[in-house]
Amino acid sequence: MNAFKRYKWTWILLAVCVVAAVYLVYNSLGFGKDKLPVIREVGSYSMENVDGKTITSEDTKGKVKLMYFYFTSCPDVCPVTTLILSQIQEELKKEELFGGEVNFVSISFDPKTDTKGKIKEFGDRFNADYSGWYFLRGDQEETRKLMQDSFKIPLLGNDSTNFTHGNSIALVDRDNNIRKMYNAGVPSDVKTEDIIQDIKTLIKE
Numbered sequence: 001m002n003a004f005k006r007y008k009w010t011w012i013l014l015a016v017c018v019v020a021a022v023y024l025v026y027n028s029l030g031f032g033k034d035k036l037p038v039i040r041e042v043g044s045y046s047m048e049n050v051d052g053k054t055i056t057s058e059d060t061k062g063k064v065k066l067m068y069f070y071f072t073s074c075p076d077v078c079p080v081t082t083l084i085l086s087q088i089q090e091e092l093k094k095e096e097l098f099g100g101e102v103n104f105v106s107i108s109f110d111p112k113t114d115t116k117g118k119i120k121e122f123g124d125r126f127n128a129d130y131s132g133w134y135f136l137r138g139d140q141e142e143t144r145k146l147m148q149d150s151f152k153i154p155l156l157g158n159d160s161t162n163f164t165h166g167n168s169i170a171l172v173d174r175d176n177n178i179r180k181m182y183n184a185g186v187p188s189d190v191k192t193e194d195i196i197q198d199i200k201t202l203i204k205e
């Protein structure tokens with residue numbers, strides 16, 4: 001009893017440290033946090049990558065993904081949004097998550113104009129790391145169906161002269177389920193640090 005009284009403050013300090021450590025571990029592992037809801041599954045697809053290889057929805061299964069629909073001759077939102085993705089890419093590379101844990105998938109909905117060469121030029125403008133960032137092109141109607149059915153992103157028009165499209169980035173989990181949609185037209189919705197935190201949340205699942 002005397003020993004306890006003598007070292008009372010030491011014991012109290014130790015107890016506080018233990019509680020703080022447990023709290024940090026609890027939060028770092030994601031316990032007690034609401035999971036991102038499953039919105040819907042991404043439909044299957046098979047498309048040509050910028051290197052000429054065929055990439056299917058199964059090839060990126062097991063990775064957390066950011067998916068984006070664009071066309072290279074887009075005069076406004078597509079380049080800006082791809083720049084945001086490139087900034088996220090660089091931050092993920094610093095933490096050694098890009099390519100291993102995380103892939104990006106950018107899909108052109110204008111394959112008639114967007115040849116592999118044009119897509120490569122587009123990707124190069126944004127320092128795309130092709131080891132983890134797929135730039136795909138496929139059948140236009142199948143792409144439109146994937147875009148509208150799985151991602152609920154509207155697309156009107158048939159070529160680069162008359163396209164009107166939604167501009168969203170999708171966060172997709174390891175099982176190819178959409179877990180969050182970011183409106184790329186709203187700056188507060190596409191903050192790099194927030195998207196990276198969401199990615200890390202899915203990595204830990």
